[in-house]
Amino acid sequence: MAEGKKLWGGRFKESTDELVEKFTESVSYDKRLAPFDIAGSIAHVKMLEKQGILKKEEAEKIIEGLNKILEEIERGSFEWKTELEDVHMNIEKRLTEKIGSVGGKLHTGRSRNDQVATDVRLYVRHEIEEILKLLEELRKAFVKQAEENLDVVMPGYTHLQIAQPVLYAHHMLAYYHMFKRDAERFKDTLKRVNISPLGSAALAGTSYPLDREFTAKLLGFADVTRNSMDAVSDRDFIAETIFNCAMGMMHLSRLSEELVLWSTEEFGFIELPDAFCTGSSIMPQKKNPDVSELTRGKTGRVYGDLMAILTILKGLPLTYNRDLQEDKEPLFDAIDTVKLALKVNAKIVGGMRPRKERMKEQAKKGFSLATDVADYLAKKGVPFREAHRIVGELVAYCLSKGKSLENLTLEEFKQFSDKFNEDVLSLMSVEGSVNSRNIIGGTAKEQVLSEIRKIKEEEGF
DSSP: OOTTOOTTGGGOSSOOOHHHHHHHOOHHHHGGGHHHHHHHHHHHHHHHHHTTSSOHHHHHHHHHHHHHHHHHHHHTOOOOOGGGOSHHHHHHHHHHHHHOGGGGGGGTTOOHHHHHHHHHHHHHHHHHHHHHHHHHHHHHHHHHHHHHTTTOEEEEEETTEEEEEEEHHHHHHHHHHHHHHHHHHHHHHHHHHSEEOTTOTTTTOOSSOOOHHHHHHHTTOSEEOSOHHHHHHOOHHHHHHHHHHHHHHHHHHHHHHHHHHHTSTTTOOEEOOGGGOBOOSSOTTOOBOHHHHHHHHHHHHHHHHHHHHHHHHTTOOSSOOGGGGGGHHHHHHHHHHHHHHHHHHHHHHHHOEEOHHHHHHHHTSTTTTHHHHHHHHHHTTOOHHHHHHHHHHHHHHHHHHTOOGGGOOHHHHHTTOTTOOGGGGGGOOHHHHHHHOOSTTOOSHHHHHHHHHHHHHHHOO
16 A cells, blocks of 8 residues: 555545545544454454454464554554544554554454444443442442431521421432432443444445354443444444433532532531632632532533534434544543542542531521421321411511520410410420431431441442
8 A cells, every 4th residue: 555545545546635634533532442442353353263254373463463552552652643544543554564464354344333333332331330430439428428427417408498407417318319320320321332333344234254242242242233224323322321421410510519508608517628629819718619619610511512412413314424423522521521520529528527516506597397387286187288377477476576486485386276285395406307207218317327228238338
């Protein structure tokens, strides 16, 4: 092949314009697929030998060459060339430089279309397994916070208004369950990722007697694709993975918003670890929750990645189109972002400290025991809607007198209903309110302890 001639350039009389090369290259970012590309190529070669398509000595020579190229890449001595377009062509060209023309037999029965689809599936499978480990570490941090702070009472909110007292541990376990669902989504996505498209060739399959199940087994795939046209054009698994990343970032962003609020002087609920906060260039007293703020901000980036992949895919006819080259940058960005965000937030959650007295003090405010009083009346036979009205009037009375429900006398309660007896006064504690919610999923200490035990049994923490 003439120097500078493309591997696919047989039918072209003119060289590719330099601007086109710059516009169409992907090696600047898809080179991270190199280990997966080489693994897929080695499995392909072993199958070609098994099927008698390659001689044993040819297969051994190709595999040895590919392993040496992988060593060059790992050492950082491999020279990536943009004129060779992508990771696949760079590796194949280097292979023929190292072992001669036999390197050209590597591509027998294969197209870059099924090759890249295989590489990306191997990459996504690897990255999902890494994300699952990081999600587990974050969940452990929430369980640890809950276990170490079982008696801390805080206000629960609706509409960002104080609603009812809850255990801080219960609040922490709410996030545990969010990130447990994220892990379940990623695990479910693995079912659709872990299918081999190798052997689908360009779009129609191949006339070579390939053993697709053999290569799938070598690469750890659970199955092979059953339609070659769908196999080379399917990027659903990428969109699904990015969606999972976006959902995970949304959960991290919700957490971050609460940590930003809770660490303010106005809330004063938690102390964030110094190592994960920053100061001000002008105000020496500041301790800013920059990591939490950046987590909120980076969530928007991952949403952008999701919109990018959906937009890339929405207008594509079957089968492969060069638009699909654009699937990798949003995928890589989403995965890189969520992995880093999970790592740093696990450290923050593990290191933050609740300010117990402040939380309890705030839990008493906002007439947070009003629902308990309404429930008290309902248990005495008052229809709940009537009880709701009575307690609403009680709250209005308290506001007019500058009192709280806890400070009312029995005589004052009885002004609003003769169903009130002395036992209503024993309801007036946030601890009592919390522990009265003693049903599955409730905030009572008994239930939270039970939930922690179940989580530890299920997860093996």
